[in-house]
Amino acid sequence: MNLKKFFETLRDQIEYGIDNIRASKKYLVSLSLSLVAFLILLIVLFISNSDFSVKKEANILVDDISSRKYAQAYDYYKDLEKEFSASKMNKFNNVASNKLSALVATSGDKFVTGEMSKEQYSGLINTINALEDIQIDVNQLLDISSRVEQMYIDENITYEKASSYMEVTTSLKGIYQDLDEYKNNIETIYQSREVYKQASKFQQIKKYKEAIDKYDKVVEEDKKYYNLAESRKKECIKLMYDYYISQAGNSSKKGEYEEALVYLTYLKPYYPNDEKIEKLEDEYKEKISVFTLTSDDILNLISKKSGVNREELSVISYQQTIDDKLYYYAEVVRDNKIFNEVLVEAKDKKIYSYKSEKVDYGCEYSDGYYKVDEQGNYVFAISSKDAATLVKDKLSDKHEKYNDLEMKYKSEITKYVNEDELNKLLKKNNNIYYYALVKKGWFSLTKEVYLVNMYDKTIYKCIDDKISKI
Template sequence: MNFKELFYKCVDFIDIYKKNIITISLSVLGVIVLVIVFFISSDELSVQKEVDTLLENIENRRYNIAIDNYSNYEKKFSDSKMKRIDKTLSKKINKLLLESGDKYVNKEITKEQYVGMINTINAIENIEVDVGRIIEQSQRVSDMYKEENTDYDTALSYISMASTLNGISNELDGYKSNIEQIHESRLVYEKANENKENHMYYEAIQDYDKVLDKDDKYYKKAQKEKDECIDLMYDDYIEKADESNKDGDYESALRYIEYVKKYYPDDENILNLEKKYKEKLSIYTLSADDIINLISKKGNISKNSLSINSYYQMIDGEKYYCVEVLEYGMLTDEILVNAKTKEIYSYKDSNKDYKNTYCNGYFRYDNSGKVQFAISEEKAKFILQNKLEKNDEKYKEIYEVSKNKADRYVEDEKGLENILKGNEGLYYYEIVNKGFFRPKEAFMINMYSEKVYIISQKEIKEY
């Protein structure tokens, strides 16, 4: 049989059985397609299964197992299949990541859970994080904090943790900075409120001015509180200035008035008070150099040898500087300096006497700690004169003498010692000259108690 005859026989066969041939061919083709679809579906089902297993471990906080799962996949599957796993896993991980972020901000999961998930995602390096969606979520968290729908620690920790995701560099820094700035602004606002409650209106105003205008709600509140402070500070600070003035603290008095003047620049009362306290500050304030110069001049002492420790206090409505005087580093005196008159008073009592030769008078502290000034020699003489006149005693003159000269007139030495008890320095000694042919009489006057004793009789007694 030649080729031509074979060809015609095949044609006849096909023509006779063409329906059967078509049916069989289609069946075979269908089987092939089904086999292909089966293999493809089986592979996709396998990918889905592996991804779901890994996600289940992450959701159930079995982070190490999830990482081991992925490592096993890399060893077990081909590169093409791993690419499909990575693509599917990335899609589902990004969804889980966003859901977990929302849950963390709403306190539905703990920080440890969120950190664990992020660390696991970072460990699976081929996952592609949807940075755009993370940025959008960070914006929402920043807005939530601004609107007080979440707290500072939660908002900031979310941004900090999200910033550690692979693929995130500095995209979230702006949101972190915004949260921190608003937080600091609100802390300043709270501090301002505390100052306002404590009547520290100037300090409160300074802090209210620092509240950021981008934090709309708190900025409006701060401006309202500031206006209230400006109203309240007027009377309050004038009163405080007056109290400082009475205490001799003219610098503080002036400072309170200057605080008020900033917001009431044309107020006549404020301008007058400012002038008054400036004058007092100029007149009644002594620097360390001023005091040293005064001591040096009155005591004829070299300024270079002097140093002082000083503070001021009000005594009977007058301002005095309490001063420790040191000469070449050694304490040589304790004095009070009257800020107005510049008079110097040296400390003297039964236990301490600096033998000051340039002071205008003396002082001591009584049992209650209050300053007691000694009377002057002139006043002591005046007191004696009044007592003599009251007793109709005639005299020619009265003059002061030293203790040694007064002793010449003393007959009752034992009585004198009992009165003095070693405190002879606390007395002024006066001689009364009653004229010719009449004996002189000696008196002593206590510079603190103002008691007068006649010491030229057989028995010393209070006069």
């Protein structure tokens, strides 16, 4: 019995011990859980406090930039880099980037609508670029850039405003080529509209061909101006027909047949197989073949008339229209010196040599002479034959009989006149003359000399060593 009681007592003590252990374990577990919860709470509070601090610091930075305190904002950012740990600075940059992305988007809208100047917007962008690890969300900028492009197309903002926005915004670091599409589209539309303006100016001054060329360059993407250009182009095609045919006719009258053909080439793409145009084209081409002289043609003419070997001469020539007649002006060179200055009549191939009071090439082979007066006008001399007729008519008016009349060079008549008096007259009047020797009396023993101004037709008579106007 005692042994049984002993074991019962031992069992009760063991159970009591086990119950105490169980109670203590629950207490320890509860205590441990409380400690863990407390630690978690401390961590949460620390993290929350850290996040609150980051947001607060980010707000300060954004406020400084919004207030255009750019230098202060930059210095503040640099101080934070020194103060914050790498992980905290990374959090700060993420928060600040989001806030500044919104600020850039809002400021971009304000710049476009005129609420913010370009200088202010540029200052904002430049400051953000200086903050090394701030990254702006490009998606918001893509949306605004698309709207800016459409606003410009719809003519709600000027090109200067649209291009300024793109210029400043694309200077943001990290943007790279993301906005190039909108920037290039705006530039393309602008250039297209500038071409349209040029075309309109050409149309106003009746340069229809040039206007059409410009209207053709208006881009189809700019629907409003593309449709306007197509309409204006049709107007030009209608108006150009009569105008260019008239211009071609005017050029033809001046002997400018190649220019006349150019006007017709403007019309042909829009009036194919037009009988009137084809007829005029054939006419002008025929005139070119008849009236066009090459340098070789002119050389051959001068060589033949002057008797000088063609190989000794060279010419520089160009077309010259005088009183609606086509000539070729040619500067003739021999032995590296100017040999003559001539006008060659395109139709009859007559040669006129330059002869004035100051310049005389002593040409004796030309069909006539010309000079250029002080006003730049071409003046043609009468021919030697015309001068002889003038003297004959004057003698007839005075009922003076004569046996013969010959046209002479100056060197051939000096023995019949007072040469000093002749030179005085030439110096005084500063003119060029033809000289006529008139023979009178028995066996033509009496000889009289007459001078005829080849440009104004004034006649002088040499009598008793005196020269007087008649």
